[in-house]
Amino acid sequence: MSLNHRESGHVNKELAERIRATAKSMGYRPNPLARSLRTSRTSTIGFLSEQIATTPYAGAIISGAQDAASELGYMMLLVNTDGETNVERGIEALKRYEVDGFLCAKVYNRLTRVPESLLRRPTVLLDAIDEAGRVPCVIPDERGIGYDATNHLIASGARRIAYIGSSKGMLAERPRREGYEQALRGHGMEIDPDLEIGVANNGPALEAVSRLFDEQRPDAFFCFNDARTWYVYECAARRGLRVGRDSSVVGVDNHRVLAETFDPKPTTVELPHYEMGYWGARRLISMIEEHPLDETIDPHTRAPIPPLDAPSPVRIHCTLVENGSVIGMHCEEKGEEEGDAPIR
Amino acid sequence: MSLNHRESGHVNKELAERIRATAKSMGYRPNPLARSLRTSRTSTIGFLSEQIATTPYAGAIISGAQDAASELGYMMLLVNTDGETNVERGIEALKRYEVDGFLCAKVYNRLTRVPESLLRRPTVLLDAIDEAGRVPCVIPDERGIGYDATNHLIASGARRIAYIGSSKGMLAERPRREGYEQALRGHGMEIDPDLEIGVANNGPALEAVSRLFDEQRPDAFFCFNDARTWYVYECAARRGLRVGRDSSVVGVDNHRVLAETFDPKPTTVELPHYEMGYWGARRLISMIEEHPLDETIDPHTRAPIPPLDAPSPVRIHCTLVENGSVIGMHCEEKGEEEGDAPIR
DNA sequence: TTGTACGCGTTATCAA
């Protein structure tokens, strides 16, 4: 009791101090395994992720989650879930190790079905939205991204700003474009539909950007991602133009390749992957610690715990990074106060 | 005993079968925590990594390690270790959770000091070499990378192949260049020092590549990494040349950006990060399972276990990827049979 | 305020 600082009313304070001092001098460390066996709390969270290997995004999310976990005294068990059956196997394994909760990360913000087997456990979804709206999730503020990026271009003197979007109906496409338009309107600038295009990730895309280049002569570009940004660089190079001198670009991504090699003007907006991981883990752990342990749980079949509280979605604002240094960043937990239509 | 298939000489076989069948029908799963408490084996490995957030490499290593671990029935505890004190704190935490061994990943192949606190535990170093040569490590076969990449260029018809290397003395620089030269010699081609340059990652680099472009007129390039590859693309674009038509490029990296947007010729050599993780974890786990548990270990102070066997280094060959599909890949455990000087 | 005893879910030992 003294070691756990639960001495009040049981052990006199001086003795408790002496006990702690002695324990410390002997190098005593409690054994978390034995403790968990007794308490059925492991101070452990399970992280389910896809595409750890192929994108840098997952790494950032993981890193953020791990930092939060370690700050709060938790360990993170990692499982990657590329493939279908894989997911259930991973969840099973994590349950056997008695993780206190689950972090479930997708790589691109999108609607997702949360596995049934997670529904009655503390779970937070990262970079994805629960179709059924039953599980709390942490996603980027896509509109804020479009808004900030476009404002940044305006502030740097751009007058004709093109938007190079995605042709596939991605979840982020609409709010980013809205943010772009909102920033233009905010500065009394006209919205010119000819300056907005959506392109796929292939040959015709380069042609489309080429046409835009020649017919509209924009002096700045806000690009949906690094593939789109690349088209702009390529078009500029072929015309003897130099990005940063003859035009400005802001591309969304955290592949740093493009930003590294050019002068200050090209700017990338980093999606807040680290932050999503960080705040997601904090959220999860607070859920865990608030959640009263259900004593009626069957140790073998692991009977369900009571359903989760209604989730309040968390959106995290983007970080705007120019040549490696953060220009602006705000992390805040927002409710639905904006009266925004649900993101689609 | 039946459940653990240790029935021989104790329980008659049919009974053992019946026991297992019944257990299965009841949905029984052993509790790993209780088991560990008794056996002091957790079937758990700790993964120490740096730069999870900032590079895609760490993700690939982690993913490989996790796959191997899960194949062999192990869970992976993740800790990232950016910063100095961080490392020791992470190791301490992992030790408290009684991980059976440690995977210690750096992000660029280089000489490293292994923390003292790991020396007497099962440990494998990933993408790094132990300064003192006491801990086994898994590293890419850098010479093979240079050799294969250059052969690929030769096979595609190139005659004057430039090598755009690194000016900083990176561990990989020398063997990659050796592989490049070895491939040239293997085809009876002359080695032209004017075709080999080392550049840093900055402005003068682009000028150096420009000079090489104009003075030597190479028809192909083997580039140390994606930054160097970028210089080649930029130089080509400014001269109205097209990589893939007027010249060929092979760059080392697994940023896919460059390879995605062009036609088949540009090829990237992926460093075998996934494989290093995979084989490193297998190696570690075999060390763990061969290692007789020292019964004299003090449960509190965690007295040292006997020193590791002399490590035999493992090198893993690269994977050669062209436009997303693997051209060649060999993973093999090599000893020192090549009589090669130790990598510096 | 202190001491004793039990249980968490395993594995291992020892007699029978």
Added chain:
DNA sequence: TTGATAACGCGTACAA
């Protein structure tokens, strides 16, 4: 071949 029992390290209820 079987059954009873101790022990791993911890938390806690209960009696003193």
